[in-house]
Amino acid sequence: MKRVNKSPDSDLGTQSDPDNGSNYDNVLRDPVAQYGFEFNSMRMMGLAVVTLMLVSVLFSVSVVLRDPPDDGVWEANEAKSFEVKSRKEEDSFQSAEVPKELLGGLLSAEFDKKSCLSRYQSAFYRKELSRKPSSYLISRLRSYEALHQRCGPYTKSYNKTLQKLKSGNQPESSDCNYLVWISFSGLGNRILTLASAFLYALLTNRVLLVDPGVDMVDLFCEPFPEVSWFLPSDFPLKNQFDSFDQISPHCYGRLLKNNNTMNSNGSSRSFVYLHLVHDYDDHDKLFFCDEDQSFLQKYNR
Ligand SMILES: *[C@@H]1O[C@H](CO)[C@@H](O)[C@H](O)[C@H]1NC(C)=O
Ligand SMILES: *[C@@H]1O[C@H](CO)[C@@H](O)[C@H](O)[C@H]1NC(C)=O
Numbered sequence: 001m002k003r004v005n006k007s008p009d010s011d012l013g014t015q016s017d018p019d020n021g022s023n024y025d026n027v028l029r030d031p032v033a034q035y036g037f038e039f040n041s042m043r044m045m046g047l048a049v050v051t052l053m054l055v056s057v058l059f060s061v062s063v064v065l066r067d068p069p070d071d072g073v074w075e076a077n078e079a080k081s082f083e084v085k086s087r088k089e090e091d092s093f094q095s096a097e098v099p100k101e102l103l104g105g106l107l108s109a110e111f112d113k114k115s116c117l118s119r120y121q122s123a124f125y126r127k128e129l130s131r132k133p134s135s136y137l138i139s140r141l142r143s144y145e146a147l148h149q150r151c152g153p154y155t156k157s158y159n160k161t162l163q164k165l166k167s168g169n170q171p172e173s174s175d176c177n178y179l180v181w182i183s184f185s186g187l188g189n190r191i192l193t194l195a196s197a198f199l200y201a202l203l204t205n206r207v208l209l210v211d212p213g214v215d216m217v218d219l220f221c222e223p224f225p226e227v228s229w230f231l232p233s234d235f236p237l238k239n240q241f242d243s244f245d246q247i248s249p250h251c252y253g254r255l256l257k258n259n260n261t262m263n264s265n266g267s268s269r270s271f272v273y274l275h276l277v278h279d280y281d282d283h284d285k286l287f288f289c290d291e292d293q294s295f296l297q298k299y300n301r
């Protein structure tokens with residue numbers, strides 16, 4: 001569970017974990033990993049889930065989320081209808097609508113082009129998108145960016161959450177929930193887990209904040225306009241990141257094991273640590289179950 005600091009070119013992919021191979025097999029055979037879909041027919045999706053399970057260390061700071069169930073249902077319906085629509089539109093897709101470097105609208109047009117060269121050059125190193133990104137995805141990305149601007153580092157909501165975290169009190173009503181990604185493992189693993197963490201944040205209306213670790217700031221462009229995605233260095237729990245593990249009092253798996261998801265006052269906690277690394281156990285894996293996700297959504301309400 002220690003942060004691994006290696007040079008980027010020596011730690012690509014899964015090489016950084018000597019015992020990764022065997023763990024990988026174990027996870028593929030694990031019923032939890034395959035829950036809900038067939039691995040062969042949905043290989044990509046399976047891979048994303050498995051990598052998330054293998055190597056990512058996530059930890060979530062939750063405040064209040066308004067009406068998540070209604071929102072969730074609405075989103076699911078929207079997603080379905082747009083899926084159907086985008087298939088029909090496929091043939092008539094013209095890339096001329098949006099400048100090529102914005103990747104069909106996946107990238108916000110709000111950036112200053114000089115802020116990060118590779119953000120705009122990446123489009124020229126790959127083939128043109130063969131499909132138009134769904135308009136639902138684009139609208140979710142834009143609304144995520146708006147959420148990030150409202151809740152990101154040093155905003156009013158962020159400051160308020162910090163105060164509550166420091167004082168150990170249960171945060172008051174706020175519509176900003178946070179997911180903090182802890183920098184861990186090799187570059188390949190970090191890229192995959194960061195993508196998984198962003199998807200999780202998008203699906204659960206959380207704001208993704210990234211622990212800069214040793215070199216994250218130099219490796220990645222800021223993806224969201226106006227506000228940084230990097231966790232400020234004065235974040236109160238930051239010095240605990242290296243010590244978080246399966247026996248930490250805030251570890252979700254451990255809380256489940258001890259039947260102790262509430263604190264002594266009967267209220268919920270201000271944050272949980274999710275141990276989603278290759279050595280996670282059956283309790284940690286319950287994170288992937290619907291029931292546990294409903295519980296995590298209500299965290300701190
Ligand atoms: C949040 O706190 C920082 C310093 O801790 C301060 O500079 C900033 O202005 C605060 N933001 C708001 C919106 O009050
Ligand atoms: C866990 O706690 C709940 C409610 O407090 C209780 O109903 C349940 O029996 C407990 N389970 C175990 C295994 O102790």
Ligand SMILES: *[C@@H]1O[C@H](CO)[C@@H](O)[C@H](O)[C@H]1NC(C)=O
Binds near residue numbers: 263264265
């Ligand atoms: C429990 O509640 C009391 C009074 O309501 C409060 O002072 C105390 O800090 C709470 N303890 C925890 C662990 O939240």
